[in-house]
Amino acid sequence: MRVVASPAFKGRAANPYTWSLYDRLGRLGVEVTEFTRRRILAGSGADIWHVHWPEGVLVPPNPLKAFVKLQTLLFLLRWARLKGVRVVWTVHNLGSHPHERRHRWLEAWFWRAFIPKVDAYISLTETGRELATRRFPALAQVPGFVIPHGHYRGLYPDEVSRADARARLDLPSKARVALFIGQIRPYKNVPGLIEAFAQLPDEDARLIIAGRVRTRRLREILEEKIFGDLRIRAHLDFVPAAEMQLYLRAADLVVLPYDEVLNSGSALLALSFDRPVLAPAKGALRELAGTVGSEWVRLFEGELRAECLGEALRSTGTPAHRRPNLQPYEWPRIAEATACAYAEVLDAHDAYLGQSS
Template identity: 45%
Template sequence: MMTMRVEAEPAYRTAAANPYNALLADALVEHGARVRDLSYLRLALGRADIVHLHWPDLTFLSGHRMSIVRARLFFFRNALRLARLRGTRLVWTVHNLESHESRATPVLRERLHRMLVAELDGLLALSASSLELARQRYPELDALPGFVTPHGHYRAAYDWSLDRGRARELLGVPAEGPLVVTVGQIRPYKNIPALLDAFSDVAVSGARLVVAGRPSSAELAEDLRAAADGDPRVVLDLAFQSDERMAWWLRAADLVVLPYRAVLNSGSAILALSADRPVLVPDLGSLTELGEQLGAAWVRTFHGELSSAELSDAIRWATEAGRPVTVDLDPLEWDTVAHQTLEAYSAVREHPRIPVSRRNVPPERQSATGSPIVPIADATLVASPHTSP
C-alpha cells in the first residue's frame, strides 16, 4: 500500500497552543502516512496526495497587513493548481460554521469563500450533525463527498495524575464543596458572563465557581469582573493558563461548564472529559452526539440560555454517587480516528473532481458569500443527495 503524503495546515506548528493537530498527525504517521506542515513551495514542486485544511480563516486571513493576506491566497491557489497536475486533492475539516473572530475585509473573506468552494474535493466533519449543518449553510458544497472523523481525546497529551484533593491544595481552593470550573482562553462566543449570572442565584451549599483563562479583550475582562460583582464564591483567574495549570483546574473540578452562545464542536469539552470530569454544555452542534457517544453520566446538555435552576441541578448531578471513575473514551481513540481519516483521504482521491459549474445549486439555496466554512466527522462516507455514486 502506497504511503499517503499529506500537507496539513496545521500539522505540528500549533502543538503548543492546542495538541489536537499534532495528535492527529502522529496517529496518521503511525498508520504509515507522511504528514508535514503545509509548504507552498513543496506543494508547487513536490508530491502530495492530500492537502488538509482545518481553520482556513486562521490560515489565510490572520494578521493586519492585507498585502500578506492577499499573497497567501495567491500563492496557495497557484501552488495547488500545479499540485493538481500530479493528482493532489484538497479536503477541509469543518471545525466552525463561522469564524470566532472577525478577520480581514469582506472582499478578502469572499475571495477565501470562493476559493474553497471552487477548489475543495471533500469535507471532513467531527459529527454527522456538523456535516449536515455545513451542507445546509454552504449548499455549494453539497456535491462533495463528506466524511465523519471524530475529534480524538487528550488523555495522553496532559498530566492527569493529580487527584481532586491535591489539585485543590496546589490551587489554593477549599478541599470540600462542589467546584464548578470553566477554563481556557475566554472569548465572547464562550458566553462566560452568562455563567456568572446563572451562578449568582445558585443555592447549592458550599458551591464555588472558577473562571480561569485570559480574556480576549480588556472590555471582556471588565464584564467578567462586573458579573462576578464581589461574590466571594467566585474565583476569577484571568490570566494565561499553562497546560499544567489547566490540568490542575480540571482535576480539582466537580463539574466543567461550557455555556457557549453558538458552537459546532468543542475541543474544550473533550479536554474536560479526558480529565474524567463531567460537563454541562448546550445542546448545539456536535455536543448532543458527544453525549450519545460517551453517556449521560458524563455529558449533560441544556437548551437556550443557562439558568440558575439548570446549573444547580447540574451541580447536584455532577456530585452524586455512582459515577464511574473514568470516562470510556474508546469512540475517540486516535487509532480509530486516523483509520477513518485515511479512508476518507483514499475515497476523496478516488472520487472524480466535480467542477463548480456542474454542482447545480438552486438559486434559493445558494449561500451568501463572505463567510468562512464548517466542520464534521466519523469514518464512513456521508452521501449528499447531489453526490455521484
C-alpha cells in the same frame, strides 16, 4: 501516501489535536509533513493537502493584510491542484464567529473562492456534515466523511489528585466547583456563566474561570462581573499544558455556556479527565451526549439559567473510579478512518482521470 497538513505537528502545546492525528497516521505508514509555502511551490510530491481552519487568513485586523493572506492561500491551493495534489478540508468551523467577524465582505468572497478548490471534506459529526452542506451546497458534489474529534487522554499530564489540586488552588475540599477552561472568546458567553452563578445562593459553590481572554474589552467585562463575589476565582491567562490537570481535577463540573457551537474539543477535554459537562443542546454536543450518556454530558436549552447550573452542580459526585466510555474517540480508530478517506479521495481522482483520458 504523502500528506502535507496545515497545521500538522506545530502548536501541540496549545492544542494537541492535529499532532495526535498525524502521529497516529505516521504509525500507519502515512508520510506527513508540515505545510510551508515553499513546500507547496517547490512541488512536495504530496498526494493530499489536508487543511484545517483556513479562515485563519481572515484574522489580521488590517483588511489589506487579510486580503494578501487570503490571496496567497487561494493561489497555493490552485497551484497544488494543478500539480495533482488533492485538497481535503476538515470543517472545524463554518466561518468566523459573528462576534469576531472583522471583514464581512472579504470573508464572503473567500468562501466562494475556497469551496470550489476542495476535493473532499471531513466533518466531525453528522450534524456538522448537514450544516456544512447547507452552508456550502457545493460540498454535496464532493466526497464527504464523518470522522470524530479524538479524546485527550494521555495527551496532558495527569498525576495530581483531586485533594492536591484543590489544595494548590486554595479551594475548600467540600466545595462544589464549576469550571470554565480554555480560550475566552465572545461567542463562549463566559459573562452569562458568571451571571448565572452569581444568582446561586449556595455558599459552598465555587466557580473557576481559567483561560486567556481574547479582547481587552471582554477582560474588563469579566472583571466587573466577578468583582465582589469571593466564590469566583479567575485566572485570565493562558493555561500551560502542565496546569490543565489542576483545574480539571479540582472541578466537579465543566460548564460550556456557549451562545453558538459547531464542534467542541473542550467537552472532550473535560471527559478525558472524567469530568461531567454542562453544555447547550447545539451542534456536536447533542451527538456527544447521545454517545457517552446524559450522566456525562448534560444539555440545556436556551440561555444558561441559575437553576440549571445549580441542579447540575448538585447532581455531581461521580465516584472516582467511574470513567466515560470514550472508545469511539480513540485516535487509532480516527487515524484509520482518515487514511481510508484519503485513499478513497485518491481512488476517485484516479478513476476520474481514467474516464477523461
